[in-house]
Amino acid sequence: MNEVRSPAGDASVRARWRALVLTDPVARLVRNAGHAGIDDDVFDLRQLALAAIDVAVASMGFARQITLAQLVDTVAGLARLMDERDDPVAAIEAARWVVRGLLNDAENQGKFVYVFHDIRSTPRRREEYAFKLLSLQDSPSGAVVQASPQAVMLYLNGLNLDVDDAEEALSVVLRRQLEDRRFEAAGRTAETAERASVAMAATLADIIESTRRDVRSADWLVDVPARLARARKHVKARIEADGEVIGHVMSGIDAESDAAVRRASGDLVETLQRIREVHLDLASRASGAREVLQQAQLRQVFSRPVRLRLLNVERELFEPILAMATADAQAVCEAFTDRILGFRLPRVLHLGDLVDSLLTPTRQVTPVEYVPEDPGNADEADAQAYAPEVIAAATKILRRAEHAPVPLSELVDAATAVDPEEVDGAVEDLIELVTLAALWAYAPDLPEPGDSPTAGIDTLIAALTAERTGHTIDRPMVWGNQLMISASGAIS
Amino acid sequence: MSISLEDVRRAAELVTFGLRHGARPTDGNPYGLLLHRYRTEAAFSDLVDVLASGLGLVVLGTPARTGIVVTTQPGSVFAIRTSDLRSTNMGPEDKLVAGLVTLAIAAYAFPHPRDLDSTDVKIVEVVALDAFIRSAIARVTATTGEDGNDAQARRAADVYDRMSAFLPKANQAGPAKGCTQWAIGEVLGWLVDRGAARPAPTMGATTYQLTDRFRLLVADIGGGEALEALRTARRESETT
Numbered sequence: 001m002n003e004v005r006s007p008a009g010d011a012s013v014r015a016r017w018r019a020l021v022l023t024d025p026v027a028r029l030v031r032n033a034g035h036a037g038i039d040d041d042v043f044d045l046r047q048l049a050l051a052a053i054d055v056a057v058a059s060m061g062f063a064r065q066i067t068l069a070q071l072v073d074t075v076a077g078l079a080r081l082m083d084e085r086d087d088p089v090a091a092i093e094a095a096r097w098v099v100r101g102l103l104n105d106a107e108n109q110g111k112f113v114y115v116f117h118d119i120r121s122t123p124r125r126r127e128e129y130a131f132k133l134l135s136l137q138d139s140p141s142g143a144v145v146q147a148s149p150q151a152v153m154l155y156l157n158g159l160n161l162d163v164d165d166a167e168e169a170l171s172v173v174l175r176r177q178l179e180d181r182r183f184e185a186a187g188r189t190a191e192t193a194e195r196a197s198v199a200m201a202a203t204l205a206d207i208i209e210s211t212r213r214d215v216r217s218a219d220w221l222v223d224v225p226a227r228l229a230r231a232r233k234h235v236k237a238r239i240e241a242d243g244e245v246i247g248h249v250m251s252g253i254d255a256e257s258d259a260a261v262r263r264a265s266g267d268l269v270e271t272l273q274r275i276r277e278v279h280l281d282l283a284s285r286a287s288g289a290r291e292v293l294q295q296a297q298l299r300q301v302f303s304r305p306v307r308l309r310l311l312n313v314e315r316e317l318f319e320p321i322l323a324m325a326t327a328d329a330q331a332v333c334e335a336f337t338d339r340i341l342g343f344r345l346p347r348v349l350h351l352g353d354l355v356d357s358l359l360t361p362t363r364q365v366t367p368v369e370y371v372p373e374d375p376g377n378a379d380e381a382d383a384q385a386y387a388p389e390v391i392a393a394a395t396k397i398l399r400r401a402e403h404a405p406v407p408l409s410e411l412v413d414a415a416t417a418v419d420p421e422e423v424d425g426a427v428e429d430l431i432e433l434v435t436l437a438a439l440w441a442y443a444p445d446l447p448e449p450g451d452s453p454t455a456g457i458d459t460l461i462a463a464l465t466a467e468r469t470g471h472t473i474d475r476p477m478v479w480g481n482q483l484m485i486s487a488s489g490a491i492s
Numbered sequence: 493m494s495i496s497l498e499d500v501r502r503a504a505e506l507v508t509f510g511l512r513h514g515a516r517p518t519d520g521n522p523y524g525l526l527l528h529r530y531r532t533e534a535a536f537s538d539l540v541d542v543l544a545s546g547l548g549l550v551v552l553g554t555p556a557r558t559g560i561v562v563t564t565q566p567g568s569v570f571a572i573r574t575s576d577l578r579s580t581n582m583g584p585e586d587k588l589v590a591g592l593v594t595l596a597i598a599a600y601a602f603p604h605p606r607d608l609d610s611t612d613v614k615i616v617e618v619v620a621l622d623a624f625i626r627s628a629i630a631r632v633t634a635t636t637g638e639d640g641n642d643a644q645a646r647r648a649a650d651v652y653d654r655m656s657a658f659l660p661k662a663n664q665a666g667p668a669k670g671c672t673q674w675a676i677g678e679v680l681g682w683l684v685d686r687g688a689a690r691p692a693p694t695m696g697a698t699t700y701q702l703t704d705r706f707r708l709l710v711a712d713i714g715g716g717e718a719l720e721a722l723r724t725a726r727r728e729s730e731t732t
Contacts, residue, residue, distance in 0.1 A: 068615070068701070069694035096695055108603050109614050135612045138704040139557045140516035142690060143613055212556060310608050311715045314599035314628070320722060321595060322632045322649035326588055328725040329648035333591020334573075336718035340594055340709050342563055342686045343549070343570035345511060420583060425670050427583065 014116060018129060021114045022150055025133055026050075029101025036097055043082050043094040051078050052098055056134055056147040057202045065144040068136060072099055102134045102151075109135075149206065152199050178245060187268045194275045197238070201282045204231060208285070208292050220293055231286040235279050242276040386426075386433055393423050394433045398485070401464065405486040408438045408466075409473045416475070428477070435478050438485050442466035463487050495539055503540045506530060507549065510560035511570070513687030517559045530554055552712045555611070558704045563713050585651050589672065592652055593679040595718070596625045598710045601702050608711035611704060616689075618667075618676045618698035622657050625672070629653050673698075 026049045033040050052075050059066035066074070076088070076095035083091055103109045111130040118125050131150040136143040178186050204227065207218045218224050249265050249272070311317070317336070321329045386394075397414045400406045415431045423430050441464035464487055471482040506526040509515045517524040530537045531554060540560075544551050548568025552561040564571040582590065600621060601607070601614040629649040636647075652672060659671040667673035680700045683689035688706035692699045 068692065072694045092694075100695070103615070105615075108600060109612075110603060110607075132612075136615065136701070137557070137611055138555070138613045138701075140518070143615070143692070143701045146612075310605035310711065311719065312605050313595065313602050313608075313710065313715065317715070317718050317722065318592075318595045318599040319628060319632055321592070322629055322647065322652075323636050324648055324725065326585070326646050326648050326651055328728075330584060330588045330591065331725055332718055332721040333588055333595065333648075335721035336598075336714050337591045337594045338571070338573050339563065339714040339717050340598075340686075340688065340706070341572045341682060342688070342705075342709065343511065343568070344572040346569055 014118075017116055021112075021129065022131070022133075024114070025101060025104065025112050029098060032101075032106075033094075033097060036093075038094050038097045039090075042085075042090070043079050045094065045098055047082075048075050048079055048094065048098045049102060051075060052102055053133065053147060053151050056145045057152055058198055059145070060147055060202045060205045065137075065139070065146070067139070067141055068099070068143040068145055071145050072096060075099060099134070103136070104132065146206075146209070147202060149203065152202050152206075178248065187264060187271055190268060190271045190275060194271070194278060197275065197278045197282060200231060200234070201278070201285060203227075204282070204285055204289065208289055211293055224289070224293075228286050228289055231282060235283040235286065238279045239276065239283070242272055242279060246272050246276070386429055387424060390423050390426050390429045390433055393418055393430050394437065397430075397434055398437060398461070398464065398487075401485045401487045405484045407469065407471075407473075408435070408478070408483040408485060409475065411438065411485060412473070412475050412478050431477050437461040437464060438466050438483050440464075441485060442468075442483055495535065499536065499539060500543070502526060502529070503536065503543045506540050506560060507544050507547065507562065510544075510549075510551070510562040513685075515559060517556075523559060527554060527556075527559060530560065550713075552708045555704045555708075561705050561708050563709060586675070588648055588651055589655065589675045590679050592625065592648060593621070593672075593676050596621060596628070597679070597683070597702070598706075598714070599628075600624050602707070602710065608707060608715075611707075613702050613704060613707070615692055615695055615699055615701050616680070617696055617700075618673050618680070621676050622672050625652060626657070 026046055029049065030040060030045045033045055038045070052071060055066060055071060055074050072092065072095045075098055076092040079091035079094045080086060080088060100106075104112055111132050113128055113130045116127045116129055118127055132148045133151040135146050135148065137146050138144075207224055207227070211218050211220070211224075246269055249269050317332075321332050324332070394415070397411055397418075400411065400414070411434050412431055415434045416427065418427060418430055420427050440461050464485055466483040466485050469482045469484050473479060473482045505522070506529075509517075509523045509526065515523055517527045530540055541551050544562055545565070548565045548570060549562045550565055552563055554560050597616060600616060629652060632647075632649050633653075655675075656671045658673050659668040661668040667677065677698065680689055683702070683706065684691060684700065686705075687703060688709060689700045689702050692701040
């Protein structure tokens with residue numbers, strides 16, 4: 001069989017394949033929506049995805065960048081319009097699903113990776129094509145959403161077009177339509193032209209932003225100056241043309257007798273004025289770009305070289321530690337966690353403040369109206385009572401004071417070291433009970449006649465006495481004066 | 493350029509801004525002006541670095557949106573340890589689980605070495621993180637086999653694996669203490685307190701956004717020290 005091949009097709013297959021895979025993340029998030037309980041019949045997820053990209057690209061180009069929270073809210077607002085039930089919870093779930101899909105949350109928010117099989121090369125080879133659509137950057141107002149160049153391409157109908165050429169082509173089409181007096185069609189073309197300008201500004205914004213982060217990230221010798229020159233030329237030509245077209249259409253409105261044509265012309269003027277704003281903004285962006293480069297150069301020359309250690313955390317640290325014995329693993333985990341936690345600010349006692357606070361009169365508390373508590377079901381366990389196993393463990397610890405006086409710190413340490421299984425995980429309660437027993441022994445609070453018995457605690461600590469030693473105790477849950485605990489009788 | 497006492501005071505002010513997790517530089521505020529000076533005046537940046545060093549601190553970097561990121565030198569008066577944090581009565585196993593979770597967050601957020609050099613930030617979610625850790629444990633178990641009953645030889649993975657993923661609270665929603673989802677929430681809470689993460693409630697009640705500070709801490713200090721500790725532990729286990 002003769003081989004049937006198209007040389008033209010072969011030449012462009014890689015570019016067309018890339019254009020095709022750019023839409024796959026959106027197809028994937030639609031495909032998997034059912035698993036997440038998102039109803040694709042209710043929400044047009046494709047449109048929501050396009051809207052999310054539109055908003056991200058537009059905010060990159062011309063205003064303060066949109067935050068993740070704002071993007072989700074915006075997409076959720078659109079989703080609500082699609083849902084006849086007007087269910088805000090379902091809408092926000094759909095918006096989250098779309099944004100997570102565009103961030104590639106299923107793969108750790110990494111790049112989307114597709115493999116191109118180049119069967120025309122010799123030997124045949126496979127090429128990885130990796131891209132992001134949206135990514136997040138840290139900012140004072142939260143994570144801001146950044147659209148990738150691929151998202152900008154998708155924004156332009158998913159076609160691998162040169163933005164500047166598209167703009168020029170649209171400009172020619174617009175002029176021809178105006179000459180033909182096809183104002184409605186001209187309006188649609190003008191809107192498309194606006195999107196092309198937005199995309200151009202977004203690309204420029206991306207270059208400027210990456211230059212701010214690292215001057216080496218963009219080619220400021222050849223590529224960026226050429227782009228800026230094109231942008232300036234484009235803006236100059238467009239601003240002149242915008243004025244000319246607006247004037248032309250407005251004069252036409254005055255002379256036009258057909259109401260429909262007058263209305264279409266009016267709409268077109270509005271669109272053209274908006275486009276003019278876009279072009280003016282692009283002009284200021286292009287003129288300020290060089291200054292951004294100079295500032296970034298100055299800053300980055302003097303900034304301390306960051307000695308980042310680029311390690312594979314999962315393979316080099318996490319998995320080896322999981323396989324280590326607990327004692328060894330703990331040492332490594334602590335080394336890591338202690339450094340990640342950063343710092344704390346030590347508090348310094350200011351004597352003047354202390355005296356002031358001691359002399360401050362007690363705050364008068366407004367009496368609260370007493371509302372009797374519902375006794376509830378008498379069979380239920382008292383939520384405030386200590387569990388029997390905690391009382392048993394505390395008794396065992398306090399028995400150490402039977403034969404010789406024991407410092408409170410030793411009792412607290414013994415309570416801390418108790419196997420959590422022995423007290424059903426309530427180690428904190430145990431430490432608290434031992435400490436309270438010691439404090440009660442130091443300053444007994446004798447029960448009033450009629451007080452209910454407290455689950456044997458009175459009996460437990462009645463036999464204890466405590467005295468201050470003059471030293472201090474410093475434990476995470478207990479600190480202050482050290483007490484020496486001794487038993488005046490047998491602890492029951 | 494000669495250094496004046498006023499410069500020293502300004503340098504100390506910048507270090508103080510770095511010690512305040514909530515402080516954010518903008519173009520015109522005093523923090524932003526000092527940060528700009530740090531980036532553009534070599535003598536001033538040296539002064540800030542030296543002053544921080546004398547206090548037992550290290551300047552990790554000055555990302556424009558985050559501000560000056562400082563961390564501690566070993567033994568610094570500012571140094572914080574796991575035991576100083578809000579879950580004060582953590583047992584050894586709780587500490588181990590917290591450490592594993594911290595490492596897992598870094599592993600989840602930076603799957604490739606190059607991710608540590610990118611300013612992209614990630615969002616993390618408690619249940620997804622738990623699933624990530626358990627899948628890593630399953631891989632480790634498949635490679636090294638099940639552990640025995642010897643408590644001395646018990647692996648870190650088994651400590652995590654034996655904890656329930658979720659235990660319900662008695663009277664309210666959310667995981668109760670004693671399960672791994674609670675531990676993950678706790679560690680993320682620490683990171684929020686330290687300015688290394690922010691809650692992202694729009695994306696879900698248990699979703700957090702990691703900040704650039706977290707990346708710098710992992711890449712600049714934490715990763716290196718943990719690798720060193722890992723090598724030391726391996727050397728010791730080989731010699732015994």
